[in-house]
Amino acid sequence: MEIHESAEDYLETILVLTEKIGNVRSVDISNEMGFKKSSVSVAMKNLRSTGHIVVDENGYIKLTPTGKEVADMIYERHKFFSSWLISLGVNKETALEDACRIEHVISKESFSAMKEFLNSKNN
Incomplete structure (x- = not known):
């Protein structure tokens, strides 16, 4: 499956933030990338639907094996x-x-x- 450049940037940011702060939420991604929270929410929804991330009950974002790759x-x-x-x-x-x-x-x-x-x- 081809993944868009913006999705790759989000996945890379999630990886880096996970290494830096541990648990990552949309607000952390928004702050790191300088994007509006609404834009990040749409991107996270898309990454969930493609199986690159999962979001737990506390709102923490984790890379799936495919997303981590x-x-x-x-x-x-x-x-x-x-x-x-x-x-x-x-x-x-x-x-x-x-x-x-x-x-x-x-x-x-x-x-x-x-x-x-x-x-x-x-x-």
Whole structure:
């Protein structure tokens, strides 16, 4: 199933917030991403319907195995590209913005080849 860039961003944010604060609610996502609570609610409804998240009786949002797989993939790419761009001399703000764009469009094959190539150069 193809997942949209905005959904990937939400899943990545849920992953990062879970690691940072533990239990995550819609308001935490809203604050982190700078989106209106109503927009986040719609996105959470969509992610629930696609099976990427579950929401418990206390309103805490958890990634399903499918959601975690997507979030892990996007977050790995984000960390990889942002650190690589910074190491090339790109200022941090630009590197983070560019990494956010690149992480969504690069194929698995190209990303794997880049990681392998850079790892072989560093060893």
